Amino acid sequence: MRARQLVRQLALDAGLRLIDQTKLVTAVSELARNTVVHGGGGHMSAGLAGGGGRAGVWAEFEDEGPGIPDVEQAMRQGYTTGDGLGLGLGGAKRLVHEFSITAVPGQGTTVRVVSWR
Amino acid sequence: MEAGGARIPILKLGHLLLVTIQVDMHDRMAVTLQEDLTERIVETGARGVLIDISGLELVDSFIGRMLADIAAMARVLDATTVVVGMRPAVAITLVELGLALPGVQTALTVERGMQLLPGPRDAGPVREDGDPDD
Numbered sequence: 010m011r012a013r014q015l016v017r018q019l020a021l022d023a024g025l026r027l028i029d030q031t032k033l034v035t036a037v038s039e040l041a042r043n044t045v046v047h048g049g050g051g052h053m054s055a056g057l058a059g060g061g062g063r064a065g066v067w068a069e070f071e072d073e074g075p076g077i078p079d080v081e082q083a084m085r086q087g088y089t090t091g092d093g094l095g096l097g098l099g100g101a102k103r104l105v106h107e108f109s110i111t112a113v114p115g116q117g118t119t120v121r122v123v124s125w126r
Numbered sequence: 127m128e129a130g131g132a133r134i135p136i137l138k139l140g141h142l143l144l145v146t147i148q149v150d151m152h153d154r155m156a157v158t159l160q161e162d163l164t165e166r167i168v169e170t171g172a173r174g175v176l177i178d179i180s181g182l183e184l185v186d187s188f189i190g191r192m193l194a195d196i197a198a199m200a201r202v203l204d205a206t207t208v209v210v211g212m213r214p215a216v217a218i219t220l221v222e223l224g225l226a227l228p229g230v231q232t233a234l235t236v237e238r239g240m241q242l243l244p245g246p247r248d249a250g251p252v253r254e255d256g257d258p259d260d
Contacts, residue, residue: 097187099224
């Protein structure tokens with residue numbers, strides 16, 4: 010919940026369009042839920058992204074959960090191990106401009122997203 | 127009401143129930159809403175449920191699933207659910223997220239939503255009590 014408010018404010022500060030704000034905050038909501046449900050809790054950091062004359066917002070989610078054995082499979086629409094709708098990762102990826110994931114089985118998962126103005 | 131147990135109010139409008147979701151919901155609130163709403167449907171014999179989400183800045187897969195679950199629960203209790211007031215940015219995001227809310231009827235406004243709902247048990251016209259728009 011706090012993650013969403015923080016990212017919403019950053020998106021406003023960066024001047025993202027309303028639609029991109031809504032997409033980014035929704036992606037953050039999905040990823041924060043993943044971190045809690047699959048990763049056993051973790052933390053998010055976020056900030057303004059810049060460079061090359063563009064402005065944007067980045068957010069990174071880290072957990073020390075079981076990781077993801079098959080990232081490609083986990084990204085596919087409809088794939089789920091928890092009790093969600095299976096939209097979390099693949100859905101979140103479609104809502105942002107940049108998406109990267111590092112998952113080490115047994116050590117945890119890190120997901121980073123960026124949306125530009 | 128317990129501390130931290132914020133509830134979403136359910137208003138009775140004639141034979142309809144109106145639920146206005148204005149705050150970002152967390153899991154416990156959603157479960158409480160499902161319990162409260164199913165109880166009210168049975169208690170009042172309501173034929174229709176309007177869920178106004180015009181105050182929501184986002185609908186993620188969790189809230190989407192909750193809306194679909196409520197519609198299914200209400201259907202089992204012989205009531206129809208219409209979700210109204212979705213913001214354009216929310217609609218775009220939902221579809222890109224891959225969530226098209228199957229099985230959930232929608233309308234743009236509360237008024238239009240009311241027209242989609244069945245009349246009272248004796249099939250009279252929809253009554254309009256009060257102004258639900260605020």
